[in-house]
Amino acid sequence: MSSSPQTSIYDPELSSQESTNSNSDQLETIQKEVIALFVNGVRVLGLPKSVGEIYGLLFISPDPLALDVIVRKLEISKGSVSQGLRFLRNLGAVKPVYVSGDRRDHFTAEAELKKLANGFIRGELNPNLESATLRLDELRAMAKNDKSPNSDFFQERIRRIGNWRRRGGMLLKIVNRFLGRTTRV
């Protein structure tokens, strides 16, 4: 940070470091379209656009990509990519891959539907189901002690929610079993 008369030997505008999108970062039209498809897809799951972009890019890239490459190809911030990758890694939707002679982490998309679904169920759905289970237990206790004229109605309703949750859990297992079957792609 010392300021000698001519501090910088680089012209930021021309520096290859600063260049936002070198030739090799250009996406093919098909790639852009596939990414758009994923961006749309993850919206249904309630995930942010950047997550769809990152997963989509990795899915439609023949080779594993490093964080800074993703940043340049998608033209989104390093922070977004870092967070998005962490999220996708936690879900098991993205895998780190060792690339010899390069110390950056590289990532590929996990492309098996079963694994994707399982990751999503474990990471996003189950936690909600579990917290609902706890709350329901408390509710049942409250309803038992309730003295209002509606007490019976409340108990019926709470039983019903419990029933929903039970069937929801069963469904997740069924989904799991269905996706688990080996299919010839």
Add this chain to the structure above:
Amino acid sequence: MSSSPQTSIYDPELSSQESTNSNSDQLETIQKEVIALFVNGVRVLGLPKSVGEIYGLLFISPDPLALDVIVRKLEISKGSVSQGLRFLRNLGAVKPVYVSGDRRDHFTAEAELKKLANGFIRGELNPNLESATLRLDELRAMAKNDKSPNSDFFQERIRRIGNWRRRGGMLLKIVNRFLGRTTRV
């Protein structure tokens, strides 16, 4: 807005019209808790809080409620309730009920899981699946004409997405069949 010495015979603060929450609009603790549970639940589905509140309130109310009653009980705006009810009606999650001697529309919650799930699938999931189907067809065509060295890879990937979508559609049918079974609650 004319200002004669004593314009208003009403004191806005005391007027029963202005009163935000009359005695009968008070929710019981259990009701509040159930509503909170639903607010949480609909978040998983990517729906706004107000929709969860409205459905939850109707679900845990013994009698059908009119729009303005919902407004007072939940203390949210008329606009929100109007929009939320329309959305829930479109999904089939809420049913209009005729109440004799009252010209306001009244609503109850549809409490059958099968119907709720079907409504959600029809209203929220299927449209997405269908638009994805169209896009995929276009993608397949593009990939066929693609001349890049990655063409084969792209085609494999697009086939895979098609496979996912096919299995997704099958899953929705399975869910449907599973929830359709008559269960003793």
Add this chain to the structure above:
DNA sequence: AGTTTTGTTCAAAAAAAATTGAACAAAATG
């Protein structure tokens, strides 16, 4: 016919969620 009640619509405001970017830490390099 005028008034009130009921409900919808939509521009503006508020709230929530996602993204950025700069500061930082850790590891690798020379």
Add this chain to the structure above:
DNA sequence: CATTTTGTTCAATTTTTTTTGAACAAAACT
């Protein structure tokens, strides 16, 4: 061990979504 590279974190900003509330229309009352 100083420097560079790589990646994370998080406060501030931007974008998106939701909510509000006032204007409006339609129907029902008097």
